[in-house]
Amino acid sequence: MTKYVYLFKEGNASMRNLLGGKGAGLAEMTRLGLPVPRGFTITTEACNRYYEDNETIAPEIESEVFATLAKMEEITGKKLGDMKNPLLVSVRSGARASMPGMMDTILNLGLTDKVVEVVAELTNNPRFAWDSYRRFISMFGDVAMHVDKSHFDAAMDEVKAARGVKGDLELNAEDMKEVAQKMKAVYQQQLGKPFPQDPKEQLLTAVKAVFESWNNERAIYYRHMHDIPSSWGTAVNIQEMVYGNMGETSGTGVAFTRNPATGQAGIFGEYLMNAQGEDVVAGIRTPFPITHMAEQMPECYAQFKEIAATLEKHYGDMQDMEFTIERGKLFMLQTRNGKRTAFAALQVAADMVKEGLVTKERALMQIDPSSLDTLLHPNFDQEALKAAKSIAKGLPASPGAASGGIVFSAEEAFEVTQSGAKVVLVRTETSPEDIVGMNVSEGILTVRGGMTSHAAVVARGMGKCCVSGCAEVSINAEAETMTIGDKVFKKGDWISLDGATGCVYDGAIATKPASLTGNFATIMQWADEIRELGIRTNADTPKDAKVARELGAEGIGLVRTEHMFFAEDRIFAFRKMIVAKTVEERRKALAELLPIQQGDFEGIFEAMKGLPVTVRLLDPPLHEFLPQAEEDIVELAKALNITVDSLKTTIHDLHELNPMLGHRGCRLAVTYPEIAEMQTTAIINAALKVSTPEQPMVAEIMIPLVCDIKELQFVKRVIVKTADKIIKESGKSLKYKVGTMIEIPRAALTADEIATEADFFSFGTNDLTQMTYGLSRDDAGKILECYYNEAIFESDPTAHLDTKGVGQLMRIATEKARAVKPEIKLGVCGEHGGDPASISFVNTLGFNYVSCSPYRVPIARLAAAQATISQKK
C-alpha cells in the first residue's frame, strides 16, 4: 500500500520529489539533530491522488493523516483540541521546486473557542492567545474558505476605530477577543455556518485548501514561467507551532549562508523580534540585518551561525533558511538551496570551489544556465550614470539596470507593456498577486520590505532588477503619483533603477554591454573543459558572428540567407527576381544579387575565420518579400516598370493558404534551380576569397525543408555542379560540405535514406515541432493560454523541446542516420539550441553540436557541461 504520510523523522533530503522541498528539508534537519519543531508531511502523491479522486481526500489518506497525527501527539505530549496541553500546528504547502508565496499557509490551527482560553492560561498571555485566534480565523476563512480578506480586516478596523487606536499593538487582550468574536460572526455571515470548533475538521479543511492552492491562478502562472510540471503536486507540512511573537525574547528571521545578490561569503539575512515569520517575508515592517542579532541574542546567533555552516556544508550549496526564536529558544523552520542572482551564482560557485567545499562539477551544477542571460545584457553606462542624479536609495535587492515609465499596479504594468512600452513597477510592497505584472516590468521599486521580502525574492528569481525598502518614496495611490523629496512623479514618468547599488534615478540612462571576465570567464572555462557538445551560433551578419565568437561560439550553425534580402538596398533586386516571368529574367535579377550576397558571406566568413560556417539556402515563401498595402504595390510596380495589375497577379499567385506548408525551403531550389546556383556561387566565391592555406575555410551548404531524399539529390546535384566548376576554374583547392535540415517529420522518419546523401544533419526544431504538433507558432497564442490553464500543456513546445514526441522523431532520425553513416555530423539550429533542457536532451542523443543565438552561447556552454555531468552519474 502506498504510504502517503511521513513523520519528519521518517524522511530525508533525497525524498524531495515525494515530500516537497520544505518537507525534505525539515526531515533532513531533523535527521541531523537540529532543533526543528516536530511534525509530519503529507506527500505530493497524496496531492495527485486528491485530483485523481475529483478533489476529495481518499478515506485511506484521511486515516493515515490522523494515525500520524496521533504519533506526533505522543511525541510532543500535546494533543489537538486538548484542554490541558493543546497542540497548535501550522499547515504549509511545499512543492518539489520552491514556489515562494504562490500557495497557501494556515497558522495557529487547533485553536477553538475553548482551546484559546487554555492557551491564554498556559502562556499566561491572553492577548497573545486571542491575537493568535483572530489571525487563525481570518487566515482560515480567507485561505481555506475563500472569504475575501477585506471582510475580516473590516472587523479589526471596527474595533480599532471604537478604541480610537491605529496600530494592532495598541489593542489589548479584551480588544483582541472582541476582534476574534467579530471575525467569527463574519465567518458565519459569509458562509452560513459557524467557524469550525473541531480541530480535526479544521485540519482536513486546511490540507484540502493547500492541495487546492496548487492549482490557483498565480501558482499555474509561476509553474508555467519556471517550467514546473503540474503533475508534480505539492506536499503539505503539518508542524507544531512555535511563536516568534511571544515577546521580546522571541523573534523570527530569514537568512542565507551567502549574499544572494552578490554571492559574498558570510551569513546574510534579516530578522524581527516579537514578530511572526510572515511579517518578515511580507515586508510590512523593515527588519534588522541578521548581524545585529549577535548583539541582541548572542547565544541564539552563535547557534544559528553554526547550524548555517553545517547546512551549507551538508548540502554543498548556499542555503536559504527560516528560523523562529520562541522565548529564547531557536527553531529551524526551513532550509533550502538559496535562489540567487546570476552574478551571485558565479561568485558562490567560484568561492565554494576555492574553499574546497565542492568540486568544479558540483559548482557548475549549482548555476542556472538561463540566469546567465541577465549578465549578458547591458548595464548602465558608467559615464552616463555619473552624470545622472540619484534621487533616492533603497536596498540593492536584485541587480540589473532598468529604465521605464512608472506604473503603480501590476495590472497596469501588464496592460501598458502589451503595446511594447517599458515600465518600472512602483509598489509599497508586492504580493504574490503581482507576479504577472512584475514579470513584464523592467524593474521593481518597493517602499517597504527588505532583501528577503517578496519583491526581492521573486525579482531575483526572475533575474529582474529590483530596489526594495526605498523609504524615501511616498506613493499616493489615489492620485497615481509618487513623491521623492519635493519632486512629484506622475504615472508614465521615466525613472531608472540600479539594482546593484539600490540607486533610483530621474529619467532614462544609457546602457553599455556587459563585461564577461573574472568569475564568468572562470566558470565558462570549467564548462568548456567538461562539455562534449560543440556550441555554434545562428548569425546572419559579421557583427553577430563577432559577438558570438567573443561569447565562445565555435562556428556558425545557421546563416539565414534571406534576412540579408530584407535590407532596404537589396529588397528591390530581390523583388525583381521574384516577379521574373522567365528563367532568363530571373537569372538577370539573380546576377544583380550575386555580388551583394557574396559580399555578405565574405564578411561572415572573415569574422569566423578558421571555424566552420553553415549557410542555409533560401528558405521562406517568396510572398513574404512582396508588399501587401495598395500604395506599396503601386510604388513597387512603378519601380519595376511593370503594371500594377501584373504585380497584383504575381502577389495573388504567390498567396498560400498555409505558407508554412507551402512553396518554400528546398522547394524553391527545385522549382528555381537558378537561385541555388547563384547562392552556391556566392558561397563558394566568398570561401575561396577568405580561405588561406593556414586557415582553410570550410563552407557547409545546408538545404532546408527536405522531405524526401530525391529532393536532396536534386538540389545537391545543382550545388555540386556549380561549386566544383568554380573551384576548378579558380585553380585553388577548397573543401565544402553539403547537408540538410531535418525539420519535416518525414525527413526524420526516412533519415536512413537521406543520410546517404548528407554530410550533416541540422535539426530545425522550430518547424519540426510545429509540424509534429500540427500547431503553428504564429497562431498558437489564443490556444496556449487556455491550454496552460487547463494544464494540457505545461510549457510552450516551441520553447522547450518536447522530448516525448519531437524528441522521439529526433531519436528515430539519429539512430537511422547513424546506422547507415556513423560519422554523420548532427546538430540543432532551432531555437531549442539555446535552451538548457533541450540541450540536455540532445546530449543524450550524442549530437555533435547545438547552434543558438549569440547571447545564448554562454548559456549553452554551461548547459552542455551540466548535461555531461548529470548524464555521467
Added chain:
Amino acid sequence: MTKYVYLFKEGNASMRNLLGGKGAGLAEMTRLGLPVPRGFTITTEACNRYYEDNETIAPEIESEVFATLAKMEEITGKKLGDMKNPLLVSVRSGARASMPGMMDTILNLGLTDKVVEVVAELTNNPRFAWDSYRRFISMFGDVAMHVDKSHFDAAMDEVKAARGVKGDLELNAEDMKEVAQKMKAVYQQQLGKPFPQDPKEQLLTAVKAVFESWNNERAIYYRHMHDIPSSWGTAVNIQEMVYGNMGETSGTGVAFTRNPATGQAGIFGEYLMNAQGEDVVAGIRTPFPITHMAEQMPECYAQFKEIAATLEKHYGDMQDMEFTIERGKLFMLQTRNGKRTAFAALQVAADMVKEGLVTKERALMQIDPSSLDTLLHPNFDQEALKAAKSIAKGLPASPGAASGGIVFSAEEAFEVTQSGAKVVLVRTETSPEDIVGMNVSEGILTVRGGMTSHAAVVARGMGKCCVSGCAEVSINAEAETMTIGDKVFKKGDWISLDGATGCVYDGAIATKPASLTGNFATIMQWADEIRELGIRTNADTPKDAKVARELGAEGIGLVRTEHMFFAEDRIFAFRKMIVAKTVEERRKALAELLPIQQGDFEGIFEAMKGLPVTVRLLDPPLHEFLPQAEEDIVELAKALNITVDSLKTTIHDLHELNPMLGHRGCRLAVTYPEIAEMQTTAIINAALKVSTPEQPMVAEIMIPLVCDIKELQFVKRVIVKTADKIIKESGKSLKYKVGTMIEIPRAALTADEIATEADFFSFGTNDLTQMTYGLSRDDAGKILECYYNEAIFESDPTAHLDTKGVGQLMRIATEKARAVKPEIKLGVCGEHGGDPASISFVNTLGFNYVSCSPYRVPIARLAAAQATISQKK
C-alpha cells in the same frame, strides 16, 4: 556480375520485373514452343544503369548486347549487315507495366544502302525493300534523332506530287527508292551527318532512344496517371523482323481472348492484310474483325485460335495478343493480360470461374478495383435516351455515358476544362500525344480506328467513354467544325456519346444511377467472403448514408459535423455562435443549433440503423464560416445586429497565418467546451431516439486533431459528463464510444498514451500526410508538377498513402496502441480509405476497417479482398 541481356529462350513469365511485360511474354511464349520471331531482351536494370551512368550505355552492357546478338545470329543463321542473309530487327520498349504507345519503337533496323539491295534481291520485291528502308530512315530520324517527322513526310509528299499520285500504294519501287534517297538527304541536312550505315551503330542508337523514351513527357504523364514508379525502367526487345506487308498472304492483327469492352467469351480482334502492325494500332485504316480471318486465312486462324486458348489457360487471364502473318506463316509478337473495361472485367472474372479456369481468388485479383468507379457513375437515363436522336453510330470502344461541348484538339480539351467545363474530344484519330486531353474529356469520339485503335485502348484504360471509327463524322480542322449528315457542329456545341452502343447524340442527355446487380453483385459477394477489413463510409447526410449502405458500407466511419452548418438555413445560427463574445451568448446560439444538429443525426442514424456510426466533433477553423467580401460582411453585421467594425474585428481576430495548424479540431472543444457539450447532446439525444432494443444504436464520438493525451482527456471528460447525464435522465440504456483521430504526427508517436483513453483510433491520413510531409494540399499544386517532371515525387502523397513516411508513423502508432490496448479498434477515414494501394497497406497493419466516400465502397470491398489474397501468399 549482373546479367543485363537475356535471349528469349533464357527467360520466362515470372521475370516480368526484369524483362518487362513484353519481354517476359515473348520469353514465355518461346518456352511454350509457340511461333515467336527470335530475339533477346535488354533488362530494365540496364535502363536504370543507363540513367545512373548519366545517360550512357556502360561498356559491359554494350559488349553483352553484341555477344547476345552474335548468339541470335547463330540461331537465325542471319547476320546484321550481312550481304547474303542480312538480319533485320525491331527494337521495342517494354516496361513492367503496359504503357501502350507511350514509348518508342524502331522497325526494320539493319537496313543500309547496301543491305536494302540484298533484301530487294532476296525477297524478289524491290518495292518492299525500299519501302522498308524509307520507313526505317524516317522512324530512326524521328524517334532516335528527334528530327521532326514532318520533314520526312515532306520528302514523301514531294515524290507523290512529282508522280501525280495520292496514296503510298501507288508508288513503285523506283519511287520508293527516290523517297528513301530524299529522306537520307533530309537526315543529313537536319543533323549535319549522314544516315548511319553501320547496323551496330544503328542498334546502339536505337536502344539508347528506347531508354530515353522512358522519360519523355507523355510517358511521365502516363506513369503518373497510373502510379508507375519511374524507378522501374523499361526493357528493350530486339527481335527478328517479320513482315505483314509482304503481299496478300501477309497480314497483321491484334486480338483478345475475350471482348475487352463487354467481357463476352470468344476471340475478339481485328487484322489487316498486307499491312504492318502499327497500321492497326494507329487506326489509320479500318481493319477487319478477326472472325473474318477464318475465311481469308483458315489455317492461320485455326492455329491462332488454339494459341489464344493455350495462352489464356496458361496465364489464367484474358490475353491481349499481337501477331503477324508473313507469307502465310503465323508469328506471335506479343501476349499480355488484356486491359478491359470494368464491365468486361466483371464478366470475364465471373465466366472464368464458371468455366473452371481460375479460382475465385484468382478471378478477383484480375479486376482493377479503381475501374469499378466507372460502373458506379450514372448512365444515360433510358427514357431520355429513347427521346434523344441518335445522329451517328460508331464502334462501342469503351462504355459509359458522356455529354459535353465539342473540342477538336487535346490542348483545347485541357484548356477548356481548366475552368470546369465538360468537353467531348472529337478527333480523326488519337495519338499518344493526346493522352492529357483525353484524360480531362468526358468522352472521346474518333472518325477512324477500330476497337483496338489507340483511342479505344487508352480510353478503356482510363475507364473513359469512347466511340471510335465513326465514319459518318467529317471534321473540318481549319474551320473547327464537324459535320454529321447535313448538320454542322461548331466548337463548343454539345453532343453525347453512349460508349456501350456506339451511338452519338445531339445535345446533352439526362443520366440516372447505375444498377449493380448480376456480375457486380456476384463479385462483391466473393470479395466480402474473403476480405478481413471492414468497409465503412464517410457520409454527412442521410442520403449519402443510404447510397453507401446500398453499395455495401458496414457503418459510417466519419460524419463531418461541420458540413451541415454550411447550409443556407443554418449558417446564420452558426455565425451567431462564432461572433459570441461571452460563454452565455455562445450557449444561447448553440441552443438554436442543437435541434437542427440533432435532427441531422437522427436522419443519419436512422439510415444506418443497426450499424455503427462515428461522428466527429467540429473540426475546421471558425473563420471558414465567416464571409470575406465587404458586402457580405455588411449584410451579416446587419443580420446579427452588430456593427460592421465589430464583425470585422472578429474576422480579423480569427484570421490565421497557417489555419491548418491553428485553432481547429479538438482545440475548439478545449477553448469552447460548450460546443462539445451541444454536439454531444445532439448525438446522444438522436441515438436515444433512434435506438431500439432490437437494433441498439452505438454512437461513436470522435475527437479530432489530438496531439496530446491531455487534450483527449479534457474533451472526453466534457463528453462523458454530458452524455451520462442525458442517458441517466432518459432512463434508457445506451452505449456510446469515445475515440480520437490520429492525424497529427505527435499523436501517432504518443499513441501508447493516447490509446489508454480511446475506444478507437481513426487515422485521418489527409492531415497526417500533409503534416508529415510539411506540405499543404491546397498549396502543393505549383510544386507537384515540377516534382513529377523531376521524378522527385511519383504520385501525389495525398492520393496514395506514402507507406515509407506516413505509413511508418501509422505502424508506430498501431504497435504502440495495441501494446497497451490490444482490443483497440483501428480505422482510416482519410481519402486514402478508398484507395486500393492504401487499403493494401492498412491491411498489412491489421486495421479493423477503412472508411471512404460512398461511391468508393465497392472499390474498397474488392481492394480489401485483394489485399487479403495477396498477403496470404
